[in-house]
Amino acid sequence: KQEVTQIPAALSVPEGENLVLNCSFTDSAIYNLQWFRQDPGKGLTSLLLIQSSQREQTSGRLNASLDKSSGRSTLYIAASQPGDSATYLCAVGSGGYNKLIFGAGTRLAVHP
């Protein structure tokens, strides 16, 4: 059964820092991996999709890597801003119809 773990659970940093959020999964037979942002009480905003055949994806200040064989993905946020404060969720596409299995998230607070 696929399990997804995110470390750290929470992170508080000053503005301007470069951040690394970690995601690990137990079954390497995945279709893809999506990173989402969730603001309190709100829906899921898709940030990046990495296909299982890819190693990396970039969007603006965000860079996500995937090492399928070791069951790990990393989300790198460059030059963090207070507006980046949110919970970041990692989800792997798994199973027969590519259902997403989510981690518990990393709650990020960026203070001025």
Added chain:
Amino acid sequence: EPEVTQTPSHQVTQMGQEVILRCVPISNHLYFYWYRQILGQKVEFLVSFYNNEISEKSEIFDDQFSVERPDGSNFTLKIRSTKLEDSAMYFCASTEAFGQEHEQYFGPGTRLTVT
């Protein structure tokens, strides 16, 4: 840009009542999903739906739950007799096709409160 929509945004119901949560997936998408998130917990997969039938369901999706695509645009989740523990945010998602290059697009969610 096309988006997944969900109605209502918030539903309050009494225990034992039936509720129907509605979703309009992106128009050319073929695969549909429901997920839920109990407050403070992980987002959990409930069910996937393709070609007018359930393709996969989780252990959460018991006989109290059902899904339907009643017409060419709507996708609904029905909870037959709600329990307090059904209180959660319910997300609908859709994707164009099956494969690694296709991401799932999520709606804004319906917050269900069972009293």
